[in-house]
Amino acid sequence: xxxxxxxxxxxxxxxxxxxxxxxxxxxxxTDDGTSGMDHGAASAVPSGSPSAAPSASASGSGSGSGSxxxxxxxxxxxxxxxxxxxMMIPHHEQALEMxxxxxxxxxxxxxxxxxxxxxxxxxxxxxxxxxxxxxxxKPESAGHGAGGAGGHGMAGxxxxxxxxxxxxxxxxxxxxxxxxxxxxxxxxxxxxxxDEQKNGENPTAKALADDVVRxxxxxxxxxxxxxxxx
Numbered sequence: 001x002x003x004x005x006x007x008x009x010x011x012x013x014x015x016x017x018x019x020x021x022x023x024x025x026x027x028x029x030t031d032d033g034t035s036g037m038d039h040g041a042a043s044a045v046p047s048g049s050p051s052a053a054p055s056a057s058a059s060g061s062g063s064g065s066g067s068x069x070x071x072x073x074x075x076x077x078x079x080x081x082x083x084x085x086x087m088m089i090p091h092h093e094q095a096l097e098m099x100x101x102x103x104x105x106x107x108x109x110x111x112x113x114x115x116x117x118x119x120x121x122x123x124x125x126x127x128x129x130x131x132x133x134x135x136x137x138k139p140e141s142a143g144h145g146a147g148g149a150g151g152h153g154m155a156g157x158x159x160x161x162x163x164x165x166x167x168x169x170x171x172x173x174x175x176x177x178x179x180x181x182x183x184x185x186x187x188x189x190x191x192x193x194x195d196e197q198k199n200g201e202n203p204t205a206k207a208l209a210d211d212v213v214r215x216x217x218x219x220x221x222x223x224x225x226x227x228x229x230x
Contacts, residue, residue: 072135073204080199084192084209085129086142087154091189092122092129094158098182101167105174110226114182114219121215125208132205156188176230179223186216186223 073081095118102115133140158166158181166177193212200206 073132073202075201075203077132077136077202077205078200080196081202081205082133082136082138083142084196084200084205085132086138086140087192088189088212089126089129089140091154091157091185091192092126095122095182095185095189096126097163098158098166098178098185101163102174102178105167105170106178107171108175108226108230110222111175111178114222117219118182125212128208132202154188155191156185158185172230176227179227179230183220183223183227186220190216190220 099115099118102112106112106115130140162181166174166181169177190213193209193216196209197206197213200209
């Protein structure tokens, strides 16, 4: 009887010790009342939080033409956008070559003013379009002989002979030749930009096309007025 009583007492003591240990562990939990085991689950990122959302770089362009670099030209793009940039880069580059020839040759102050405007507008646009193509994973050249002074397939591009003729004259003769050639050059750029307005998809590329149509149409009008009085 005494042995049974001692065993019973020992069991009661062990149960009491286990209960006390459980209470002690509970008291040693986190300050916000959660236990150490539950803390990891509580700190998990909710599925609807911004950090749980997929990153922008993981999404595609939305057009089936590849993904775009948001820092270059955000939004979808298509083949017309790519072609616009690939063609307009060498077109702008030739306009800058023509503008450089005005140094020491142009005489008319309005021609010199237009030359400065062309340089200030078109060089930054070239850099923008190169950034788009890099972001889109496309080459800068269309790869079909569009570049260079020949400008095959691009409206308004000057031939090598045109550039030589421009470089060979000075003063009023240069001003007249420059105006005639740049009018044709700008008309070609405007046609390309209008094609982008119609067929392009990327908002940034279409916005640049809008700028080209507006600014170069205005410059064509100014050049025609200069020709009328030269």
